[in-house]
Structures are given as C-alpha cells and as structure tokens.
Amino acid sequence: MRKVVLHAPGDVRVEDVERPTIVEPTDAVIRLAATCICGSDLWPYRGADEVPQPQPMGHEYCGVVEEIGADVRTLEVGQFVVGSFFASDGTCEICLSGYQTGCVHRQPGAPTGAQAEYARIPLADGTLVATPGQPDADLIPSLLAASDVLGTGWFGSVAAEAGPGKTVAVVGDGAVGLCAVLAARQLGAERVILFSRHADRQALGREFGATDIVEERGEEGVAKVKEMTGGLGAHSVVEAVGTHESMHQAIGSTRAGGHVGFVGVLHDVAITGDDIFTTHVHLHGGPAPVRRFLPDLIRLIWDRTIDPGKVFDLTLPIEQAAEGYRAMDERRATKVLLTL
Amino acid sequence: MRKVVLHAPGDVRVEDVERPTIVEPTDAVIRLAATCICGSDLWPYRGADEVPQPQPMGHEYCGVVEEIGADVRTLEVGQFVVGSFFASDGTCEICLSGYQTGCVHRQPGAPTGAQAEYARIPLADGTLVATPGQPDADLIPSLLAASDVLGTGWFGSVAAEAGPGKTVAVVGDGAVGLCAVLAARQLGAERVILFSRHADRQALGREFGATDIVEERGEEGVAKVKEMTGGLGAHSVVEAVGTHESMHQAIGSTRAGGHVGFVGVLHDVAITGDDIFTTHVHLHGGPAPVRRFLPDLIRLIWDRTIDPGKVFDLTLPIEQAAEGYRAMDERRATKVLLTL
Known part of the structure; x- marks a missing residue:
C-alpha cells in the first residue's frame, strides 16, 4: 500500500x-x-x-x-x-x-x-x-x-462556553479556527468575531457563521473587540494558534468572568498571576x-x-x-x- | 471614633x-x-x-x-x-x-x-x-x-466546581482555606481533602467537613492525593495561598478535566503551556x-x-x-x- x-x-x-x-x-x-x-x-x-x-x-x-x-x-x-x-x-x-x-x-x-x-x-x-x-x-x-480540525474547533468553542446570547471571538483563521466559528454558531452564539487578515479565510469564516471580522492583532485587536462589546470584551474566546501572543490576545479579548477555550498547541506560552487573577477569566483547553x-x-x-x-x-x-x-x-x- | x-x-x-x-x-x-x-x-x-x-x-x-x-x-x-x-x-x-x-x-x-x-x-x-x-x-x-474569608473560600469551591460526588482538595489551611472546606461540604462534595500540618487547623478543618488530611506538600502532596484518588487526582482543587508552589500543587492534584479554583492572591506565579495543555485542567479564580x-x-x-x-x-x-x-x-x- x-x-x-x-x-x-x-x-x-x-x-x-x-x-x-x-x-x-x-x-x-x-x-x-x-x-x-x-x-x-x-x-x-x-x-x-x-x-x-x-x-x-x-x-x-x-x-x-x-x-x-x-x-x-x-x-x-x-x-x-x-x-x-x-x-x-x-x-x-x-x-x-x-x-x-x-x-x-x-x-x-x-x-x-x-x-x-x-x-x-x-x-x-x-x-x-x-x-x-x-x-x-x-x-x-x-x-x-x-x-x-472540526472536533478541535468544536472543543474550543465548548471550552469557551459559546452559547445563546454570547459574543464569541476566535483567534486564528486556520482550519481549526474556522471550525470553531462554525461550532460557535451551531452552539447558538449570537455574534461571532473572527480575527483574520486573509480574504479567502474571512469569506469561509462568514460562510461558517462569523458576523464580524477583525483584522487588527495583539493590543490593537483586543482594543477593537472591547470597542465592539461596550468596553467589556467577548464572553467567550477561542484560541486556535498556540503562541504566547495569540494566547494573550485571547485573554485580553475576554470580559471579566468570561471563558477562554484554547486548542492551539501551546508553544513557549507564559501566563502570570496578573493575567488570570484580576481579569477573572476562565482558562480551559488542551488536546481536544x-x-x-x-x-x-x-x-x-x-x-x-x-x-x-x-x-x-x-x-x-x-x-x-x-x-x-x-x-x-x-x-x-x-x-x-x-x-x- | x-x-x-x-x-x-x-x-x-x-x-x-x-x-x-x-x-x-x-x-x-x-x-x-x-x-x-x-x-x-x-x-x-x-x-x-x-x-x-x-x-x-x-x-x-x-x-x-x-x-x-x-x-x-x-x-x-x-x-x-x-x-x-x-x-x-x-x-x-x-x-x-x-x-x-x-x-x-x-x-x-x-x-x-x-x-x-x-x-x-x-x-x-x-x-x-x-x-x-x-x-x-x-x-x-x-x-x-x-x-x-467565607465569601472567598466559597467562591474558591464554586470556581473549582465542588459538588455532589466530587472529591475536593484544598491547598491552604488559613481562614480562607478552612472556609473553602466548609463551602465544599455545603455544596455537596463527597470527600474533602485538606492539606494541613497544623493540629488546630486540622481539627477545625474536620469540624467544617474535611474527610481527609494530607500533611505532605509539593510533589509529595500531589502524589498522596493521586494515591487517594485511584491515580487520577481530585475533581476539584481550591488554591487558597497564592504562591507559585501552592498553585502548582493545586494544578498537580487535579485530574484531567478537573477544576482549579484559585483565590489566594497570586504572587510571582508562572504558568506554562505544559501546565495547562495536556493536563486538561480548568483554571478560574481571582478576587472573590x-x-x-x-x-x-x-x-x-x-x-x-x-x-x-x-x-x-x-x-x-x-x-x-x-x-x-x-x-x-x-x-x-x-x-x-x-x-x-
């Protein structure tokens, strides 16, 4: 064979x-x-x-x-x-x-x-x-x-507690991130924000249920999501990249008491007490x-x-x-x- | 006045x-x-x-x-x-x-x-x-x-998803940790393990509902909890100290898919991708x-x-x-x- x-x-x-x-x-x-x-x-x-x-x-x-x-x-x-x-x-x-x-x-x-x-x-x-x-x-x-990729994106959205009435943001526009968009919408999310700079991926993201696209990254991306959510951040954020920067973009985009579901294999990520204590975010993820x-x-x-x-x-x-x-x-x- | x-x-x-x-x-x-x-x-x-x-x-x-x-x-x-x-x-x-x-x-x-x-x-x-x-x-x-202290320990147990049928471990035998024991029991936990080396705190812990006491700390404490839980770890672990060591003792004591509720004010805590990715733990906490x-x-x-x-x-x-x-x-x- x-x-x-x-x-x-x-x-x-x-x-x-x-x-x-x-x-x-x-x-x-x-x-x-x-x-x-x-x-x-x-x-x-x-x-x-x-x-x-x-x-x-x-x-x-x-x-x-x-x-x-x-x-x-x-x-x-x-x-x-x-x-x-x-x-x-x-x-x-x-x-x-x-x-x-x-x-x-x-x-x-x-x-x-x-x-x-x-x-x-x-x-x-x-x-x-x-x-x-x-x-x-x-x-x-x-x-x-x-x-x-679908099972992993789905777990990301479940771990981020995507659901009815929620605003979900997805960091990562690869196959897993796109499937997380699809999952968030199937799980009933009201609004799904995809971080993406690629026209073709933006298009498939919209087809899968993304309601908004944010092209900014890092601090600018976080600021954009805050601006779109009354200054609070998204209820649920899926991290589908796995770098230090993308994980912090995900945490920063989440409102107090919100959920980060991370499914990108984490490489050289460092999280401090300040990142998770006063922010009140929930962190959950891993191999789906x-x-x-x-x-x-x-x-x-x-x-x-x-x-x-x-x-x-x-x-x-x-x-x-x-x-x-x-x-x-x-x-x-x-x-x-x-x-x- | x-x-x-x-x-x-x-x-x-x-x-x-x-x-x-x-x-x-x-x-x-x-x-x-x-x-x-x-x-x-x-x-x-x-x-x-x-x-x-x-x-x-x-x-x-x-x-x-x-x-x-x-x-x-x-x-x-x-x-x-x-x-x-x-x-x-x-x-x-x-x-x-x-x-x-x-x-x-x-x-x-x-x-x-x-x-x-x-x-x-x-x-x-x-x-x-x-x-x-x-x-x-x-x-x-x-x-x-x-x-x-009661409200904080209570939040620790809620964040750790203490509940019926669960084994809950509590890291920290100060007033907050002891109140987390009380909370875990009120929330219906089946088994409550308190890490403590002090006889008076152990006694109050038992009065508040602790079913087991573990005197070991760090890796030895983690090994003890694993041994007590069929090699898996506790379903729910409350972190009520806030140091790097106690946070890692809490993560290490948690089974795959389990929950860490942290309420000790985190000082100089560093968490890596390895700590939270393959372990599948949920992390949630902060100012109660x-x-x-x-x-x-x-x-x-x-x-x-x-x-x-x-x-x-x-x-x-x-x-x-x-x-x-x-x-x-x-x-x-x-x-x-x-x-x-």
Missing part, C-alpha cells in the same frame, strides 16, 4: 509498504476513504521538531473497517468509521467524564500513520464511531474534518477530546446541517503529498486533502 | 479621628458591629507592600446603617448589613453576570478603613446586603466572616465576587446551618489591634476579631 513517510525536514516521500495488521486483540485495521495534512505536520516538516528517523505521517482518518481483533465487540468489518488522533479505552473515569484525550490508556490514534491507504487503530471499541451507513462521496471531506463530540458531529454532517469539509482548499492524489506539504508550508493552502 | 492606622511597617496605632460622612449620594455610613484583621493586611505590616503614608486598615465589615446618601434606594437607617472588600454598582453587565469584583465601577469597599467604629461604604445599594433583622450577638463573628454569595451565606448563618465565625481564634478589643497584628504575623492566631 502507499504511505507518506517523512525522512528528514522537507523530505516527504510516498512509499510502497506492507499493510498494517492487527497487533493487539483490541485493534482494528481500516481502509481509509481519504486522508489529509495537518498544520501540526508542518512542525517536523519545517525541522522545528526533530526527525531522528523516517516517520510515518498523519493522524486524521475515516474509512471502512477491514479487520478487527478478537476482543473488538462493538464494530464489524465493513462499517464506515471515524476516529481521532488519540486512541482511548472509553471505559476509564476520565473517558467517561468526556476527556478521552486524557484516557489513562491513551495512545496515538493511528500509530502506523494515517496518510496511508490502511491504518491500524488501537482500542478500536473506545476510539472509533460508526456512521449510520456508507457515506456519499461528497460527505467524505467533512467526515475527515470531524476527525481533528474529539471522541466526545464525534456522535453529534457525524449526525450534523450526515444530515447536511454543517459542511466543515470546506476547509479543504486543495485536493491532491496521495502521490503528490510532497506538493501538499509545500502548499501548506508556503500558505498557498489552508488544508490539503489527499485522495487514495 | 477609634480607627486602626498603619504608619509604617510594624507600626500599628489606634487613633481617635472624626467619623466618616457621606461624600457621594450613593454612599452609606455604617456603625460596625465588629471588625477583624485579614492575612492580606500583613503585606504592608511586614513591609512587603510599601507604606508611603499612614493608611487606614481593614476591609471586612458588618454593622448598622447610620446614614445614607440621597440616592440610596434599597437601604434604611437602622438595618444591619454585610458588605465586601469591593464596592460594586450591582447594575452593570459584569455585576449581573455574578462578577461584582469586576464591576465597571468597582472601588474599594471601605475606603475610609474598616478597622474602625464607623466606615463609609460607596455604591451602597449594589454593595450592602441587609440581614433579616438585628442579629444575635453570637452571629456577629460569622456575619463578619461572610464579608471576606463575595456579593454574589452574600444572600445565601447570610441565610445559612442566620439559620445556624454554618458557623464560619469559628475561624476567629483570638478576640481582642480594638485598642489592642497592634497585638492582634503581632499574633497573626507570628502565626499565634489564624484570624483576629477586634471588638468595638
């Missing part, structure tokens, strides 16, 4: 390798319907994360169950499933409380790599969610988005427990209520994965879908 | 001064029933905060309305009232959302000082809550505690919006359901205020009540 392997920063290759097989009796092997490149894949691609040896890439996936281990109880061969970037047992106290990405048996969701024709998924019963049937082809991009939301997200996609697949603005065959990485690295694409 | 004034670090004097009078039409002047010394009063006393000029002390108060300004609508002379350390208008969006300490018109609750026979209270309608009648003398310490809780707290005290006045372990006449400060500074007393 074909599989994307990163040999060194910038060196993406598509190789022909053996299909993965069942290792643990709780595993499943799935045949992917499509796969994609994540913003976080750019860290090793750019050399910001080390690449000590060739590594399989990708952690977003949906597809058909090809094989199941002897202990898999809830899935059948032939079902169409969606999973996420962490595998979880679904039975521990942390999973039951809705934090599957904090599962006591947490492990990578697709350890063999998901930019491939087939992938092994551990803890299949706890990790995979079956769709109501075989999806129409046009639903595949959205189901794939549910696997990470996408599994918590998958049943609802699949239903919304199946019913064609939402179309998060629109975040894919470039589709390439997997053979051209290297060009996909280049396009995202050079910001020519927001998110790349790879067909198999 | 008599009033406590700090002239320089360590130099506490009781002076005879004019009674405060109405300045703004929204003011009230109250005759205090009793007053007390707060742990935070020790910052300038110890020279950790500067004392550039003699300053009136105290911010906890309850007593009888003596005089009201022309615009005060909801209070009458003669009513017994409790207020808090910040005055709030009670009408802005932030007050209405329950964050009166973030009120857009926030100001000190007793700008003339509350360690005094009389005090001027700004924004009286929004700040003061009347009791159902004149309290019996034995209720005064508890009503005074409601003004700050005591006003939100006062109606409930007054009722619980009035009905003799709770007796938070027990945090006062030394009572002195106001003339001996200097000795009260010394006793708290030398940790001979947890909290000192001054009679008038």
Whole structure:
C-alpha cells in the first residue's frame, strides 16, 4: 500500500509498504476513504521538531473497517468509521467524564500513520464511531474534518462556553479556527468575531457563521473587540494558534468572568498571576477530546446541517503529498486533502 | 471614633479621628458591629507592600446603617448589613453576570478603613446586603466572616466546581482555606481533602467537613492525593495561598478535566503551556465576587446551618489591634476579631 513517510525536514516521500495488521486483540485495521495534512505536520516538516528517523505521517482518518481483533465487540468489518488522533479505552473515569484525550490508556490514534491507504487503530471499541451507513462521496471531506480540525474547533468553542446570547471571538483563521466559528454558531452564539487578515479565510469564516471580522492583532485587536462589546470584551474566546501572543490576545479579548477555550498547541506560552487573577477569566483547553463530540458531529454532517469539509482548499492524489506539504508550508493552502 | 492606622511597617496605632460622612449620594455610613484583621493586611505590616503614608486598615465589615446618601434606594437607617472588600454598582453587565469584583465601577469597599467604629461604604445599594433583622450577638463573628474569608473560600469551591460526588482538595489551611472546606461540604462534595500540618487547623478543618488530611506538600502532596484518588487526582482543587508552589500543587492534584479554583492572591506565579495543555485542567479564580454569595451565606448563618465565625481564634478589643497584628504575623492566631 502507499504511505507518506517523512525522512528528514522537507523530505516527504510516498512509499510502497506492507499493510498494517492487527497487533493487539483490541485493534482494528481500516481502509481509509481519504486522508489529509495537518498544520501540526508542518512542525517536523519545517525541522522545528526533530526527525531522528523516517516517520510515518498523519493522524486524521475515516474509512471502512477491514479487520478487527478478537476482543473488538462493538464494530464489524465493513462499517464506515471515524476516529481521532488519540486512541482511548472509553471505559476509564476520565473517558467517561468526556476527556478521552486524557484516557489513562491513551495512545496515538493511528500509530502506523494515517496518510496511508490502511491504518491500524488501537482500542478500536473506545476510539472509533460508526456512521449510520456508507457515506456519499461528497460527505467524505467533512467526515475527515470531524476527525481533528472540526472536533478541535468544536472543543474550543465548548471550552469557551459559546452559547445563546454570547459574543464569541476566535483567534486564528486556520482550519481549526474556522471550525470553531462554525461550532460557535451551531452552539447558538449570537455574534461571532473572527480575527483574520486573509480574504479567502474571512469569506469561509462568514460562510461558517462569523458576523464580524477583525483584522487588527495583539493590543490593537483586543482594543477593537472591547470597542465592539461596550468596553467589556467577548464572553467567550477561542484560541486556535498556540503562541504566547495569540494566547494573550485571547485573554485580553475576554470580559471579566468570561471563558477562554484554547486548542492551539501551546508553544513557549507564559501566563502570570496578573493575567488570570484580576481579569477573572476562565482558562480551559488542551488536546481536544474529539471522541466526545464525534456522535453529534457525524449526525450534523450526515444530515447536511454543517459542511466543515470546506476547509479543504486543495485536493491532491496521495502521490503528490510532497506538493501538499509545500502548499501548506508556503500558505498557498489552508488544508490539503489527499485522495487514495 | 477609634480607627486602626498603619504608619509604617510594624507600626500599628489606634487613633481617635472624626467619623466618616457621606461624600457621594450613593454612599452609606455604617456603625460596625465588629471588625477583624485579614492575612492580606500583613503585606504592608511586614513591609512587603510599601507604606508611603499612614493608611487606614481593614476591609471586612458588618454593622448598622447610620446614614445614607440621597440616592440610596434599597437601604434604611437602622438595618444591619454585610458588605465586601469591593464596592460594586450591582447594575452593570459584569455585576449581573455574578462578577461584582469586576464591576465597571468597582472601588474599594471601605475606603475610609474598616478597622474602625464607623466606615463609609460607596455604591451602597449594589454593595450592602441587609440581614433579616438585628442579629444575635453570637452571629456577629460569622456575619463578619461572610464579608471576606467565607465569601472567598466559597467562591474558591464554586470556581473549582465542588459538588455532589466530587472529591475536593484544598491547598491552604488559613481562614480562607478552612472556609473553602466548609463551602465544599455545603455544596455537596463527597470527600474533602485538606492539606494541613497544623493540629488546630486540622481539627477545625474536620469540624467544617474535611474527610481527609494530607500533611505532605509539593510533589509529595500531589502524589498522596493521586494515591487517594485511584491515580487520577481530585475533581476539584481550591488554591487558597497564592504562591507559585501552592498553585502548582493545586494544578498537580487535579485530574484531567478537573477544576482549579484559585483565590489566594497570586504572587510571582508562572504558568506554562505544559501546565495547562495536556493536563486538561480548568483554571478560574481571582478576587472573590463575595456579593454574589452574600444572600445565601447570610441565610445559612442566620439559620445556624454554618458557623464560619469559628475561624476567629483570638478576640481582642480594638485598642489592642497592634497585638492582634503581632499574633497573626507570628502565626499565634489564624484570624483576629477586634471588638468595638
């Protein structure tokens, strides 16, 4: 089968390798319907994360169950499933409380790599969610988005307590930020402000439900949101970047007693007592427990209520994965879908 | 009237001064029933905060309305009232959302000082809550505690989402921490773990509802709480100290998806992305919006359901205020009540 392997920063290759097989009796092997490149894949691609040896890439996936281990109880061969970037047992106290990405048996969701024709998924019963049937082809991009960027943006909006009557601001106009806009609107937010300087992302943000766009950043961006909210700030702010500056833009844009939901992987962020004490903000986030939301997200996609697949603005065959990485690295694409 | 004034670090004097009078039409002047010394009063006393000029002390108060300004609508002379350390208008969006300490018109609750026979209270309608009648003398310490330490500990437990079925841990065995224990139990917590090394505070903690005591601190304390909670940590942790170490002890003691409620005034605390991202903890706290809780707290005290006045372990006449400060500074007393 074909599989994307990163040999060194910038060196993406598509190789022909053996299909993965069942290792643990709780595993499943799935045949992917499509796969994609994540913003976080750019860290090793750019050399910001080390690449000590060739590594399989990708952690977003949906597809058909090809094989199941002897202990898999809830899935059948032939079902169409969606999973996420962490595998979880679904039975521990942390999973039951809705934090599957904090599962006591947490492990990578697709350890063999998901930019491939087939992938092994551990803890299949706890990790995979079956769709109501075989999806129409046009639903595949959205189901794939549910696997990470939609689930992550959704968690950001839930963590920020987006809801009816609320003004929600979203820091970050990448695929996750755009999905947070979509989530905020679905959760009933009255007003959704997207920080964005890119016309194409602004347009998709508006399509997903943004009511206002703010082009300013940092202190100027904060001042703009305050001005738009009677001097108070937004009730809910989603942080979908992960830098020190974006986190502080998020905290600064939040009103006293408001909520910051952060889902950008935090890099070199420092928060002091002053940032969180007199400001009365709530802080909550981390690796999104996408599994918590998958049943609802699949239903919304199946019913064609939402179309998060629109975040894919470039589709390439997997053979051209290297060009996909280049396009995202050079910001020519927001998110790349790879067909198999 | 008599009033406590700090002239320089360590130099506490009781002076005879004019009674405060109405300045703004929204003011009230109250005759205090009793007053007390707060742990935070020790910052300038110890020279950790500067004392550039003699300053009136105290911010906890309850007593009888003596005089009201022309615009005060909801209070009458003669009513017994409790207020808090910040005055709030009670009408802005932030007050209405329950964050009166973030009120857009926030100001000190007793700008003339509350360690005094009389005090001027700004924004009286929004700040003061009347009791159902004149309290019996034995209720005064508890009503005074409601003004700050009880309200602050209560907010800590609410911010930590203490509730039925939850295990709550409390970092800090001062008056606020002990009141957080009382609050957690009143809010229905199943198990309340108090970090404490002092026999007298452990005893009051147990009286207030602590089910377990942990004497270890730092990493050892965290390990102990994990051991007591199946390796997961507490659902809810109240931070009632405010140091870098205690904040990290609180975060470390919290399970994935759990809540830290911090009410210790944060000093030199640094939080990184790693502390809050993969841990999935919720962080919320700040200056307690005591006003939100006062109606409930007054009722619980009035009905003799709770007796938070027990945090006062030394009572002195106001003339001996200097000795009260010394006793708290030398940790001979947890909290000192001054009679008038």
